[in-house]
Amino acid sequence: xxxxVDYYPEHWDxxxxxxxxxxxxxxxxxLVRMAEFAWSKMEPEEGVYDxxxxxxxxxxxxDRNIEVILCTPTNCPPLWLYEKYQEVLQVGRDGKRQExxxxxxxxxxxxxxxxxxxxxVRKMGEHYQNMANLAAWQIDNEVDAGFCCCDSCxxxxxxxxxxxxxxxxxxxxAYHNEVWSGSYSAWSQIHPPLGDRPVTQYNPxxxxxxxxxxxxxxxxxxxxxxxxxxxxxxxxxxxxxxWFCDHMPDFYKLFDKLxxxxxxxxxxxxxxxxxxxxxxxxxxxxxxxxxxxxWIMEQLSGTPGCWMPxxxxxxxxxxxxxxxxAFAHGADAVINFRFRSAVGGAEMFWxxxxxxxxxxxRRYAEFEELCRTVKNLKHMEGTEIRSGVAxxxxxxxxxxFSLQLQAEGAYYLEQMQAFHSAFTHYGVNVDIIDQEAxxxxxxxxxxxxxxxxxxxxxxxxxxxxxxxxxxxxxxxSGVKDEHNNCIMQPLPAGYSDMTGCWVEEYDAVGNRxxxxxxxxxxxxxxxxxxxxxxxxxxxxxxxxxxxYAGKAAVTKNSYGKGCVYYIGTVGLPGLCxxxxxxMLRQTDIPYVENLPERVEVTVREGKGKRFTFLFNNDExxxxxxxxxxxxxxxxxxxxxxxxxxx
Numbered sequence: 001x002x003x004x005v006d007y008y009p010e011h012w013d014x015x016x017x018x019x020x021x022x023x024x025x026x027x028x029x030x031l032v033r034m035a036e037f038a039w040s041k042m043e044p045e046e047g048v049y050d051x052x053x054x055x056x057x058x059x060x061x062x063d064r065n066i067e068v069i070l071c072t073p074t075n076c077p078p079l080w081l082y083e084k085y086q087e088v089l090q091v092g093r094d095g096k097r098q099e100x101x102x103x104x105x106x107x108x109x110x111x112x113x114x115x116x117x118x119x120x121v122r123k124m125g126e127h128y129q130n131m132a133n134l135a136a137w138q139i140d141n142e143v144d145a146g147f148c149c150c151d152s153c154x155x156x157x158x159x160x161x162x163x164x165x166x167x168x169x170x171x172x173x174a175y176h177n178e179v180w181s182g183s184y185s186a187w188s189q190i191h192p193p194l195g196d197r198p199v200t201q202y203n204p205x206x207x208x209x210x211x212x213x214x215x216x217x218x219x220x221x222x223x224x225x226x227x228x229x230x231x232x233x234x235x236x237x238x239x240x241x242x243w244f245c246d247h248m249p250d251f252y253k254l255f256d257k258l259x260x261x262x263x264x265x266x267x268x269x270x271x272x273x274x275x276x277x278x279x280x281x282x283x284x285x286x287x288x289x290x291x292x293x294x295w296i297m298e299q300l301s302g303t304p305g306c307w308m309p310x311x312x313x314x315x316x317x318x319x320x321x322x323x324x325x326a327f328a329h330g331a332d333a334v335i336n337f338r339f340r341s342a343v344g345g346a347e348m349f350w351x352x353x354x355x356x357x358x359x360x361x362r363r364y365a366e367f368e369e370l371c372r373t374v375k376n377l378k379h380m381e382g383t384e385i386r387s388g389v390a391x392x393x394x395x396x397x398x399x400x401f402s403l404q405l406q407a408e409g410a411y412y413l414e415q416m417q418a419f420h421s422a423f424t425h426y427g428v429n430v431d432i433i434d435q436e437a438x439x440x441x442x443x444x445x446x447x448x449x450x451x452x453x454x455x456x457x458x459x460x461x462x463x464x465x466x467x468x469x470x471x472x473x474x475x476x477s478g479v480k481d482e483h484n485n486c487i488m489q490p491l492p493a494g495y496s497d498m499t500g501c502w503v504e505e506y507d508a509v510g511n512r513x514x515x516x517x518x519x520x521x522x523x524x525x526x527x528x529x530x531x532x533x534x535x536x537x538x539x540x541x542x543x544x545x546x547x548y549a550g551k552a553a554v555t556k557n558s559y560g561k562g563c564v565y566y567i568g569t570v571g572l573p574g575l576c577x578x579x580x581x582x583m584l585r586q587t588d589i590p591y592v593e594n595l596p597e598r599v600e601v602t603v604r605e606g607k608g609k610r611f612t613f614l615f616n617n618d619e620x621x622x623x624x625x626x627x628x629x630x631x632x633x634x635x636x637x638x639x640x641x642x643x644x645x646x
Contacts, residue, residue, distance in 0.1 A: 004032055018060060328615060332381075
């Protein structure tokens with residue numbers, strides 16, 4: 001387990017470098033991440049390379065036994081490249097090229113861009129091949145799969161379609177192009193989704209394919225660099241850092257050929273009063289991508305604020321607490337962004353550990369405390385999270401959901417977050433895994449909104465339940481086929497045999513809260529109400545109002561040796577917790593009753609060791625009994641218990 005900082009020597013006078021390196025060493029830093037935005041410094045003009053400044057910085061850290069993560073700086077090509085080769089710039093849906101004054105505005109598919117990347121990465125590979133303190137490589141920075149509509153992407157998209165479908169006839173059939181007289185008669189008629197209309201007004205089959213294509217393009221771009229680096233660094237770990245954004249590439253495919261997952265972690269500095277939010281969801285999501293430990297490449301260090309108003313400041317305890325929360329959920333390294341707050345550029349008010357005053361203060365002292373704590377937990381290395389509960393995620397459903405809004409306020413990850421929060425309330429570890437991943441090691445599988453049906457995922461869920469597993473399916477499952485067209489079967493299409501029920505009708509209620517009655521207790525749902533007709537299933541809960549008052553809202557069906565639950569609404573916390581407890585009682589999965597609100601419990605184990613983490617993710621102190629141990633936890637405090645059973 002390691003702690004570190006993001007550092008940009010090119011931003012600072014060299015007189016500060018040694019001072020900063022000494023301060024890092026004193027604080028307990030073991031990792032420094034550098035260079036992800038430094039292309040113009042490395043190649044100030046075409047074909048002229050300068051690594052001397054970076055060598056000097058690397059040597060400073062080597063002399064202090066601090067390892068370095070080097071990044072390929074391809075997120076921000078230099079201005080001379082844009083000036084000479086305009087085709088490197090992305091083209092927006094309005095048909096205009098992006099301005100070169102921002103970051104992340106390069107086209108992954110531009111051939112000339114690929115040529116320059118290859119030259120630069122090979123130069124870096126040759127130069128740093130024997131670097132003594134190289135910990136890992138990071139490719140680019142926060143890649144996303146947003147739409148580029150340039151000529152290169154248009155050509156690549158047609159090639160992608162030809163490979164997938166083989167013929168225009170097959171494309172027309174898959175897209176139901178007879179609607180609105182949309183049939184293609186030539187490949188040249190297929191373009192990116194240009195225009196000023198929202199993509200929700202386009203053919204959803206076509207737009208889903210374009211989103212798939214952009215995700216595949218992003219993944220190909222990362223793997224292009226990965227293959228280049230492997231030639232020079234066959235043993236050095238390689239990753240890329242990701243984040244949750246509007247157009248995420250498929251994380252499960254993105255990290256498939258990379259050594260570990262990395263994530264940029266920015267918990268909110270103001271906690272919502274209600275809802276499903278806990279940043280543990282994002283951490284468990286990233287861990288579940290490869291089902292192994294991960295790194296945090298950017299961790300909250302101060303007040304966020306750049307292209308948005310500054311948020312309230314980081315509260316006492318957050319720097320250490322959220323760092324420890326990441327370790328508790330499977331991080332092996334936490335790197336804080338950034339060491340110094342920038343004094344210029346667009347990110348000057350995205351605060352680091354040291355403010356513009358240049359005086360280390362409260363947050364820096366707390367970071368030092370985090371480093372000391374992690375150093376004392378060195379014997380935790382080799383441990384990992386083991387879960388009996390899995391949440392299934394399908395990125396194609398995420399894409400399709402965003403293309404046709406199902407109800408006011410509804411989004412794909414919401415039901416996933418709702419049940420993650422419910423199991424977290426009981427101190428239960430949860431893996432968030434690809435919907436087609438193996439389910440063999442789990443006892444409970446929650447499959448929220450299986451919107452775009454995957455036959456493989458469906459088959460595995462059936463087998464899992466037949467063999468004794470517990471499955472929970474939710475509203476908006478089995479709605480679409482693989483082409484994003486509606487399936488002409490009763491919902492949940494492909495699953496109604498295992499649920500023992502089907503949907504007679506549905507009501508998109510949006511933000512309206514609907515009472516749901518279970519065992520005489522009143523709970524609430526929102527967004528959606530499936531009006532359920534039971535066949536073999538048992539009714540567990542009914543709606544409490546509207547014309548479907550008394551109709552089934554939650555059901556349970558015996559299936560093979562297991563059972564299958566179905567919930568027809570998006571449950572608010574009380575209902576989701578009730579169902580989570582109902583499922584946990586049927587297993588041997590240990591859980592904790594009566595945890596205070598916002599107190600999280602996670603367990604890392606392995607190599608004969610067990611560590612239980614208790615985290616107070618709240619601004620208020622908490623007093624409670626934990627398995628016979630009196631606990632008092634200050635705001636954002638983490639306690640670590642070694643050994644024993646949970």
